Amino acid sequence: MLELNQHNKYVPNLPSLLAVCDANYGRLLKLLPDCDTEELIYHFDVSPELRYQIQIVECCRYTTSVEIRQIPNGSPAYLQPSMMVRLYHDASMAEVLSFQHMSQIKPSYQYPNSKMLHRNEKEQMNIFLAEWLCFCLENNKKQTPLTAE
Secondary structure, three states, X not given: OOOEOOOOOEOOOHHHHHHHHHHHHHHHHHHOOOOOOOOXXXXXXXEOOEEEEEEEEEEOOOEEXXXXXXXXXXXXXXXXXXXXXXXXXXXXXXXXXXXXXXXXXXXXXXXXXXXXXXXXHHHXXXXXXXXXXXXXXXXXXXXXXXXXX
């Protein structure tokens, strides 16, 4: 639920956002047993027409950055979600850094705005990641690790 203060400004629900990020970290660890191996790519086959890819793009001591995207299946690019996610190993959290090429996501936005972003856009993106990861965990028929070329 959106929380508004006395000046109608949205105030992020930090405990809720942190809970989603914490749960997403656990889900990603289930999907990526080798999340500390840079340049590793996992393909998840849900059906012959629906595939997802998670690519580890950067590994550091306390963080790992991954790109998650739907593999093209003939549908337009705007229907193929993609996002960059950073795993914080010391805090056991995963946070969406960018979504559909939109980066530098603010914790809250004034509404209405020119890009029609939700007041709680950051939280919505992390909730979407949670739903996506749950879908992959429940429907994964085949998981294939590949090394990046």
